[in-house]
Amino acid sequence: MSDTIADIRGFARGTARRPLLALGVLLVLAVPFLFPSQSDLATEALIFGLFAISVDIALGYAGLLTLAPAAFFGLGSYTVAKIVVDYDMSFWLGFPVAIVLALLLAFAVGYIPIKRRIGHVYFVLFTLAFGAIVYDFTFVTTSLTGGSDGLGFFSPPDLFGIDLGAQTPYYYFTLLLVAVVGFGTYVLIKSDYGDVLHATRQNELRMRYLGYDTNRELMIAWLISAGISAFAGAMYVGSVGIASPSDVSFALTGDVIIWIIVGGTGTLLGPFAAAIGLVFTQEILQSVWLEGYRMLLGILFVVFVFVLPDGLMGLIRGDE
């Protein structure tokens, strides 16, 4: 058994690494041709993959377990929907506005908790309350958010004469943006800043003695996480055409936490792959056993927490 795992591990890390990566890229590029009817689903999977990456920056690299990622995701989708549906302005304006709003909100919410160093447990409860407020707020401010009806419907505009409202163009559009932002995140984490974050998690006191303002480092990670979450939300609303309360729901927060743990915290690629894999698994399982899907997902999650807390990437990398 362990031999097999070691074999797979060696295979995935060694000779097969580049071919596997190339195969993955080809597969992602070919989705609209191989599975034309599944383009929408693939778009959704990519967006959720990016969302998982954004939350992994906060949880896996800065050690901030947040129960409010859906608040920022929803802020992104509602901002774009609001600008297009109610203000009748450009879809493209929605993206920068969504990101700026998310950064402002994240700064306002995160400043005091990070500065005061409330413990993990308190941070979890603090963000739980914040997420609950945002969710309730979405329901009651009917004039602003449309209440339980949400804000819809619209489709993205043309870009260079290509209709982004169609499935396949929007898939490639999403793929391009997810690739750029995802790669940017990877570069950032591999940079000196990533090392500083890593070292801060290992021994914060020492980093402070070395002259690093660790509060600032954590705050930057928290802001980047919120900004990318909102960006993912903005892309999501372009795909589904409506911003609804499910975008800010606790269920979505639960999903993203599951993707991260199953994929492996602090690995970026793991949560990304797990999100995509589980979105497709969900689609397949839903056709087989609609009611039970989330229960099976929960069982999978519990197994990972208790048996493989390092996730799939931890399994592949082994104990390094």
Next chain:
Amino acid sequence: MYEIPLITADNFITYALNGLSRGMIIFLVASGLSLIFGLIGLINFAHGSMLALGGYGTYIVIQATGNFWLGLIVSVVLVTLLGFALERKLLYWIYDEPLLGFLGTFGIGLVIEEAIAVYFGSRSYTVSSPLPESVQVLGVSYPSYRLFVILVGALVALGIGALLTKTRLGLEIHATANRQSTAEILGVDTARIYTITFVLGTGLAALAGALTAPITSMYPTIGLDYITMAFLVIIVGGMGSFKGSLVVSLIVGQIIAFGWLVLAPTYVRILIFAAAMVFILYKPRGFFGKPEVHE
């Protein structure tokens, strides 16, 4: 902007009693959470699903036998046993890791909620009140079942308060919460204390679920709504403070009962959550909290 509607003295008493019964249910949930958090340091996210199991268990027994009281007892006993098994077999392993503890109980809660949703569907269920008649209280006619809930809450508060302050077990719980290793050296079986506390807390959640069944409708994620509120109650009251969770639960019950006169219920919830966020930042030990389990 809002006008405060005029309320008569009768209405006032009815609202106050509604708030009291509501507060008692929140107290049953919050005190169990608070005990588990105060002693073990575990954010028990599965607590809400135990409440849901208590409610749905009662419903099943009522369907089979028609007897609410039997349902209440059976479901509380069964859920308590489930809590015992969970603690011994799973949670025991992750007490040292607060984040894993949260994630593990979050997963367990999710599985239980979804299992309920698979079995019952997502529609809501109601249970008819076992004490349908009303009695005269302070000049108003009030449902006797809600008075029964208030009575049970008061008895539990007295009983657990006495357990924590007057008995050997209470002493050992305090000792374990304060200095686990010292307690161990002095001969306290701390693993047993952990188990007892967890099981007791779970039993209280199941009791809350069974008691709330005839008052509110049940749906699979009912637990999530209750524990979000309960977590914030124990923050304001002081983590691990039994007295704190009682006082703040009753206050929150009254705020919910009277708050809707001036604000929509959801705004009342938002205000309570916002208050809890301020407490986390500036007064994380709440009103009554000491870094130990406190009466």
